[in-house]
Amino acid sequence: MPAQWVSQYGDYLFSVAMLKVGNKETAEDLVQETFISAIKAKDSFRSDSSEKTWLTAILNNKIIDHYRKKDVLKNVTEYIDDTGQSFSNSFFKENGHWQSNATPQLWKEDADTAVNRSEFYRILQYCIHKMPAKLVPVFTARFLENEDSDTICKDFNITPSNYWVIIHRAKVLMRSCLEKNWFVK
Numbered sequence: 001m002p003a004q005w006v007s008q009y010g011d012y013l014f015s016v017a018m019l020k021v022g023n024k025e026t027a028e029d030l031v032q033e034t035f036i037s038a039i040k041a042k043d044s045f046r047s048d049s050s051e052k053t054w055l056t057a058i059l060n061n062k063i064i065d066h067y068r069k070k071d072v073l074k075n076v077t078e079y080i081d082d083t084g085q086s087f088s089n090s091f092f093k094e095n096g097h098w099q100s101n102a103t104p105q106l107w108k109e110d111a112d113t114a115v116n117r118s119e120f121y122r123i124l125q126y127c128i129h130k131m132p133a134k135l136v137p138v139f140t141a142r143f144l145e146n147e148d149s150d151t152i153c154k155d156f157n158i159t160p161s162n163y164w165v166i167i168h169r170a171k172v173l174m175r176s177c178l179e180k181n182w183f184v185k
Helices: 002-021 024-040 051-069 076-091 118-130 136-143 149-156 160-183
Strands: none
Touching: 002 024, 002 051, 002 118, 002 136, 024 051, 051 136, 051 149, 118 136, 118 160, 136 149, 136 160, 149 160
C-alpha cells in the first residue's frame, strides 16, 4: 500500500542506497525517485514478489541509472590500462606472488559469524567507499545483489574481460581493507 511504503521500507531502501552510492544526499534522492516511480507504476505491481522486493528492484535500477549518468564506467578500459601497473605493484611482485605486506592473513573471526554482526556492515560500507569509484557499482551488483556477470556486463556496458579485471581488483582491495579494519586487528 503506497501510503505506508515510506514508513515500512524507507529506512531499508535508504541503507541499501547508502551502501551502494556512499553519499547521503544521493541515497535520499534515489529513494525518493524510487517511491515516485513506484507510485506511477503501482498498477503494474504483481504480487509475484513482495512490495519490498519490488521496491528494491526499482531502487537498483535507479542506482544503475545514477552510475550511467555519472559516466562512472566510461572509459573503463582506459582506467584499467592506466592503473594496471600501480595496482599490481601494490599487491604483487613481478613473478606474480604476493608482496610480503599484502599477503592474505589468517582471520581471527570466522567470516560467516562476522556478517551477522551489525558493526561488520559499517566496516564493509567503509571498505566499499574506499574503493575507486569505477569498481564500486560492479562490485556491489555482483556481491550485494548477486547479479550474474552477463547481466552486469549488459547493465554497465562493459566487456567480460573488463568485468573480471574489475572484480579481481575489487576483491583484492576488499580483502585488504577488511583485514586491516576488521578481521586481523
